[in-house]
Amino acid sequence: xxxDQTEQDNRLLLxxxxxxxxxxxxxxxxxxxxxxxxxxxxxxxxxxxxxxxxTFLQLLLATEQTLAKRxxxxxxxGSLSEAVSEAARVSGFDQTPRLKTFFSDEERDG
Amino acid sequence: xxxxxxxxxxxIEEAKELLGELEQGLLELENNPGDQERLDACFRAxxxxxxxxxxxGFEEISRFTHAVETVLDQVRSGHLPVTxxxxxxILSARDHILALLGIPQDAVDDDTRRVSDAxxxxxxxxxxxxxxxxxTRSAAPSLATYDDGDGGVLACEARPGPPGIYxxxxxxxxxxxxxxxxxxxxxxxxxxxxxxxxxxxxxxxPDLDDPNYNPELAxxxxxxxxxxxxxxxxxxxxxxxxxxxxxIVMERIHVGAIRGDDLSDLLExxxxxxxxxxxxxxxxxxxxxDHKLGEISAAKASTQARIxxxxxxxxxxxxxxxxxxxxxxxxxLDSVVNMAGELVILQxxxxxxxxANDIEAAAAVDEDLERLTDAMRDVALGLRMLPxxxxxxxxxxxxxxxxxxLGKEVEFEALGGDTxxxxxxIDRLKDPLIHLLRNSLDHGIESPEVRVAAGKPSxxxxxxxxxxxxxxxxxxxxxxxxxxxxxxxxxxxxxxxxLSPETEISEKELFELIFAPGFSTATAVxxxxxxxxxxxxxxxxxxxxxxxxxxxxxxSKGTTVTIRLPLTLAIIDxxxxxxxxxxxxxxxxxxxxxxxxxxxxxxxxxxxxxxMGELIPLVSLRRLFGAPGPLPPYERVVxxxxxxxxxxxxxxKVVGRQQAVIKSLDDCYRNLKWISGTTINGDGSxxxxxxxxxxxxxxxxxEESPLAAREGLPYTGPVMQPRPRSPYx
Numbered sequence: 001x002x003x004d005q006t007e008q009d010n011r012l013l014l015x016x017x018x019x020x021x022x023x024x025x026x027x028x029x030x031x032x033x034x035x036x037x038x039x040x041x042x043x044x045x046x047x048x049x050x051x052x053x054x055t056f057l058q059l060l061l062a063t064e065q066t067l068a069k070r071x072x073x074x075x076x077x078g079s080l081s082e083a084v085s086e087a088a089r090v091s092g093f094d095q096t097p098r099l100k101t102f103f104s105d106e107e108r109d110g
Numbered sequence: 111x112x113x114x115x116x117x118x119x120x121x122i123e124e125a126k127e128l129l130g131e132l133e134q135g136l137l138e139l140e141n142n143p144g145d146q147e148r149l150d151a152c153f154r155a156x157x158x159x160x161x162x163x164x165x166x167g168f169e170e171i172s173r174f175t176h177a178v179e180t181v182l183d184q185v186r187s188g189h190l191p192v193t194x195x196x197x198x199x200i201l202s203a204r205d206h207i208l209a210l211l212g213i214p215q216d217a218v219d220d221d222t223r224r225v226s227d228a229x230x231x232x233x234x235x236x237x238x239x240x241x242x243x244x245x246t247r248s249a250a251p252s253l254a255t256y257d258d259g260d261g262g263v264l265a266c267e268a269r270p271g272p273p274g275i276y277x278x279x280x281x282x283x284x285x286x287x288x289x290x291x292x293x294x295x296x297x298x299x300x301x302x303x304x305x306x307x308x309x310x311x312x313x314x315x316p317d318l319d320d321p322n323y324n325p326e327l328a329x330x331x332x333x334x335x336x337x338x339x340x341x342x343x344x345x346x347x348x349x350x351x352x353x354x355x356x357x358i359v360m361e362r363i364h365v366g367a368i369r370g371d372d373l374s375d376l377l378e379x380x381x382x383x384x385x386x387x388x389x390x391x392x393x394x395x396x397x398x399x400d401h402k403l404g405e406i407s408a409a410k411a412s413t414q415a416r417i418x419x420x421x422x423x424x425x426x427x428x429x430x431x432x433x434x435x436x437x438x439x440x441x442x443l444d445s446v447v448n449m450a451g452e453l454v455i456l457q458x459x460x461x462x463x464x465x466a467n468d469i470e471a472a473a474a475v476d477e478d479l480e481r482l483t484d485a486m487r488d489v490a491l492g493l494r495m496l497p498x499x500x501x502x503x504x505x506x507x508x509x510x511x512x513x514x515x516l517g518k519e520v521e522f523e524a525l526g527g528d529t530x531x532x533x534x535x536i537d538r539l540k541d542p543l544i545h546l547l548r549n550s551l552d553h554g555i556e557s558p559e560v561r562v563a564a565g566k567p568s569x570x571x572x573x574x575x576x577x578x579x580x581x582x583x584x585x586x587x588x589x590x591x592x593x594x595x596x597x598x599x600x601x602x603x604x605x606x607x608x609l610s611p612e613t614e615i616s617e618k619e620l621f622e623l624i625f626a627p628g629f630s631t632a633t634a635v636x637x638x639x640x641x642x643x644x645x646x647x648x649x650x651x652x653x654x655x656x657x658x659x660x661x662x663x664x665x666s667k668g669t670t671v672t673i674r675l676p677l678t679l680a681i682i683d684x685x686x687x688x689x690x691x692x693x694x695x696x697x698x699x700x701x702x703x704x705x706x707x708x709x710x711x712x713x714x715x716x717x718x719x720x721x722m723g724e725l726i727p728l729v730s731l732r733r734l735f736g737a738p739g740p741l742p743p744y745e746r747v748v749x750x751x752x753x754x755x756x757x758x759x760x761x762x763k764v765v766g767r768q769q770a771v772i773k774s775l776d777d778c779y780r781n782l783k784w785i786s787g788t789t790i791n792g793d794g795s796x797x798x799x800x801x802x803x804x805x806x807x808x809x810x811x812x813e814e815s816p817l818a819a820r821e822g823l824p825y826t827g828p829v830m831q832p833r834p835r836s837p838y839x
Contacts, residue, residue: 025325092308
């Protein structure tokens with residue numbers, strides 16, 4: 001897993017690439033947690049994610065839950081990699097109220 | 111016919127149209143293999159059929175078409191040459207897709223799949239290696255085909271019968287990942303077993319900043335609904351390695367097909383029930399399911415009620431089914447709408463005229479209305495008009511396949527494909543035309559050797575043409591084959607007692623004998639052997655469309671069969687005449703003029719009358735119909751022409767021109783051949799529409815026919831020619 005952070009105005013963009021499975025879950029949480037506390041907007045680019053398991057989907061959902069407490073939301077930039085969209089589809093994560101918008105196919109900027 | 115919703119019906123209709131285009135394209139490719147544009151069009155057609163198939167749940171079509179599309183793509187990109195065997199293969203695939211379109215989405219059985227598989231096996235040599243695996247059922251499924259998957263690509267063995275709907279609850283052990291199992295992978299595997307919808311209960315998931323949150327544990331519960339034709343064990347087997355620690359509950363809740371969207375709706379009912387015990391969940395699920403099934407059957411019932419309301423009753427229905435839906439040129443629809451607008455204006459003008467008691471203004475409206483009604487009738491009937499070319503293209507294929515199997519070389523030409531005919535007529539014309547074409551190929555066109563020996567080009571030629579002529583459409587099928595041996599037909603007719611040896615009849619009449627049902631030509635007339643079979647059916651079909659069939663033939667030059675059809679079956683132009691208080695309609699197409707004659711004394715059914723210096727037979731309709739009432743001092747004579755023969759009919763009165771909207775007679779009057787229908791007059795009374803050709807035939811067969819009359823009478827004028835006994839009563 002590789003993480004790349006870019007900050008612009010009030011927005012933090014995290015570009016995640018590579019395999020995001022249980023081995024990387026703790027590291028990913030450590031990267032996401034500060035972002036939920038400070039930035040106003042947190043955007044994720046998952047187009048380069050190659051393999052995921054349940055831990056990754058749970059992290060996305062937990063991040064959104066935490067942001068929502070502050071009235072912020074998780075944003076998506078770029079398309080979803082097939083690995084992510086398939087995992088979200090078969091597990092029903094793409095239909096959860098909190099992540100439905102994040103996973104939906106609408107045109108996105110960036 | 112399958113009961114389908116409107117969207118599916120549109121897909122089927124469109125797919126059939128595309129298949130027609132595909133067939134035509136393939137046949138043209140055979141003559142011109144380098145036509146890239148044509149090739150692209152064929153590929154696009156296949157691609158559209160495949161995409162629509164997946165969208166509307168025709169999984170088998172989508173699966174099957176995939177391979178064909180791949181092959182076409184190979185051809186298109188130049189990796190495969192266009193060859194006759196390949197085209198034949200794609201043509202047979204096209205036929206199979208057409209057959210699949212006739213099977214409801216969820217009724218595809220194993221036999222059908224086997225047929226698909228057998229055809230797909232033929233495609234295998236043409237497919238690139240990596241593509242061969244995709245379309246077969248047992249192979250690794252491709253993601254795209256899951257979408258509404260049932261009977262498509264499944265990772266388990268499907269059982270016959272309707273699919274089962276299963277509820278599965280999967281509560282993974284929090285430490286499941288430490289054993290190397292990932293819930294997402296298990297769910298993905300389950301997804302290959304059928305149509306799956308999943309609901310994740312997220313309540314148990316802590317927030318990211320919760321100190322108790324361990325990102326390496328699995329939280330939450332999954333509720334799943336799976337529609338699968340497979341055995342429940344294949345679903346259970348997915349969880350075989352985690353069953354000890356994780357909780358898995360599985361129940362079948364329903365048998366029968368339910369759409370994916372409906373499954374999603376059902377899952378919604380389980381929202382918030384993640385901590386509930388299975389019985390409670392099942393109860394909620396069954397409540398939702400009953401509600402859903404109620405909705406589905408109510409929707410079905412209302413659709414059926416709508417269909418039933420629209421559908422005509424009884425015997426008409428079978429006829430009309432073929433023409434259930436129709437594509438209409440937008441410009442034509444626009445003109446109907448425009449005319450409806452004009453109609454509204456006329457109506458308000460009429461109201462004004464009536465209010466003002468202004469008869470002149472009303473008369474002007476009447477005139478305008480007549481013009482508009484005429485125009486509107488033409489346009490409205492035009493809505494049902496289709497170019498006959500839609501059928502012609504199918505014949506190209508027929509000729510290709512048939513000439514191949516007969517070992518003959520045939521060049522087929524279809525002319526006048528843009529000639530328009532009523533859709534009903536086109537639908538019902540197809541079979542007779544197929545029969546006539548078969549005859550031309552089978553018995554008309556000689557084998558290449560025979561042709562060369564006779565000094566003809568080795569390639570035979572069959573021309574199918576259509577054109578307008580007056581109120582008729584004339585369709586002819588001409589071949590340059592060996593022609594019909596008139597002498598042999600005559601011999602055979604005499605042998606069979608249809609014709610007496612001393613009777614002299616014209617060649618035209620002789621050829622008409624071919625259409626007699628009893629006229630077996632199997633042994634006597636080699637070149638038309640088999641032609642007798644079904645020729646009577648051809649004639650009957652054409653006559654049912656109020657058409658005529660004629661045969662012309664010259665030995666070794668070829669045979670031409672000409673079919674003359676009315677443009678439409680719905681309305682005819684005619685003249686209203688009265689006989690003994692009853693009114694009848696004489697179709698304008700047969701009408702040649704009117705005369706009068708004084709009546710003195712008894713009249714016979716058939717007499718003669720002078721017309722333009724010639725004697726023509728005159729039939730007294732009063733005598734023929736046995737009409738009551740006193741004879742008028744002078745009668746009107748309606749002069750008609752049928753097949754070049756002029757016959758007069760005497761009537762009491764000629765009322766005038768009338769457009770007759772044909773109402774067909776009930777089936778029990780079917781044997782009354784000389785009435786083609788009835789129409790309702792302006793005053794609400796009923797007129798019978800006379801079928802003049804049949805009426806003339808009917809007169810010939812009555813006892814007092816000229817055959818009998820001639821013996822007792824000295825006159826030598828032209829009586830109605832005696833003809834061989836007609837097969838039609």
